[in-house]
Amino acid sequence: MPSVAAAQNYVLRPEPVMTSLGGVRQELLGFNGSWPGPELRARQGDDMRVRVENGLKDGVLVHWHGLRLPNRMDGVNVLTQDVIPPDVSNDYRFPVPDAGTFWYHSHYLSYDQVSRGLFGPLIIDEQQPPDVDHDITVQLFDMLTDDSGVYDEDTGAEQFTSAGRIGNVMTAIVSRETVQRGDRVRLRLINPSIDRVYSLRINGIEGMIVALDGMPLEQPRPFEDIILAPGQRCDVLGDVSDEITFADDDAGRTLGRIAVHRQRQRRTTAIPTLPPNPMPQPKGREVKARLVIQGGAGGGKHGGFGTWALNDVSGLPREPLLNGRRGTTARISLRNDTGYDHVMHLHGHHFWELSENGEPGDYRDGTLVRAGEGRDILCVLDNPGNWMFHCHMLSHQADGMATWLRVG
Ligand SMILES: [Cu+2]
CATH class of the missing domain: 2.60.40.420 (Cupredoxins -  blue copper proteins)
Structure with a gap:
């Protein structure tokens, strides 16, 4: 009950x-x-x-x-x-x-x-909740420090106009220090770093991805590296085989670990699927919008205050990208015309990442669009209000990469 x-x-x-x-x-x-x-x-x-x-x-x-x-x-x-x-x-x-x-x-x-x-x-x-021995939160964080190792107050213009303020100190902030071999654990991975995209390699766990951005997958999915852009989350459910380590394959660094002690009998049950959250169903005619991501170093001049622009405007535009009646299904075509990666985060809603042939894929609140690439997303605008839609690389947001949707 x-x-x-x-x-x-x-x-x-x-x-x-x-x-x-x-x-x-x-x-x-x-x-x-x-x-x-x-x-x-x-x-x-x-x-x-x-x-x-x-x-x-x-x-x-x-x-x-x-x-x-x-x-x-x-x-x-x-x-x-x-x-x-x-x-x-x-x-x-x-x-x-x-x-x-x-x-x-x-x-x-x-x-x-x-x-x-x-x-x-x-x-x-x-x-x-699923049957696990430990529910562990893992926050992947980086910070830029100066020569003395303290927070670097100097924010140079070049950090805002390129890949962002990428930290030299990297850490995994883990909510538990030890587990037993054979334990079943749920790892809740969160990327609160302002600009860094992680290629996370987890050792010591035999398991599956069971949720992305809080939303359960219909089918748990095996993984190697887990790509986590700023703001994104990923839940992994698995059994502990050895000391758990979290490493970033791009940086070639280990960010944190969970030690093992003792041993227990491993569960014989399969990794469960999480119960679904209530999902809206797309219906009616799709309202379409295009969002071109522009600017950054060498990206030319666009309207508005900053370096980064969306549809030729830098900073929140006076009018929303989309003005939808409540219940509207919106299809937004994202195109990244810059030399840098971006992760577009929508407030108050989740959306489907669409494949090239238009099939709905993962249901997320942030989508990573690599330099020079594009992606369509499909969203049921069922939550009334004015909702921000912005790059979650926060240095990019600060330099103009934000727009909004109005749901009436
Ligand atoms: Cu960005």
Whole structure:
């Protein structure tokens, strides 16, 4: 029997936090004295109530990444609310319709505030979670430091106009240090890094991918490297065969590990499929839009304030990319005319990545479009409001790579 919806009450206080990163003790940003922020948890169908008390000297906003929530709770400057000034509180309240792996983060000056640590996991449990011994959160994070190993305050223009602010310190922030050989574990991988795309290699687990961006796959999928662009998530369910290590194949570095001790009898049951979340069904005539990604170093000049542009405008355009009646099925053709990769993240909705012949593929809230490539996505616009649609490489967003959709 499904449990009755309960209220989950949290207080999040963004504030400066002393922590050690890259072996150097330094002041960064966190929530409630924790770097990064604490894990928030609720059960599918619960009512989340989060009071954000701004303890920074700067403004802040908190966005609940991947959640299909009421628009006014989305935490986006200009489109949904004003910035929360220092020493002021803001109450966020929303039901959580989907079970899965989500995260929260600052959506104000986010290229700076997120890269200093204003993020944390947001985990929504299924009514009946799969049978595992440990549910482990793994956040893949990088940060740029100066010669003394502290956060590099110098943001050069070239970082905004190229692949972004790629960190020299890389780490996997893991919620559990040890497991037993033979344990069945669920790994919730999250990429809160502002600009880096990981080619993640996991050793020590025999398992399958069971969800992407919080949404269960219809069929669990085997994996080698897992590509995780900024903002994306991936759930892996598997059995521990050895010490678990997380390495980035592109950087050739090990980011973190989970030690093994003792041994237990391995389960004989197959890796289960997660129960589906409620999905909208595409219907009616498709409304089409085209989104050309332009700019960056050597990418020419376009309208608006920054280096990056979408359909010739840099920065939020006055009019939305799409103005859809509630329930409209939208097909957006993305074309990346730049020399860099981008990950387009849509607020308040998930969408299907379409194959070249138009078949629906993965159901996500962020899609990685490689340099010079394109992809169509299909989205049922079933959540009313003004929704941001932007590159989640936050240096790109800061330099103009954002648009929005209006759902009436
Ligand atoms: Cu980008």
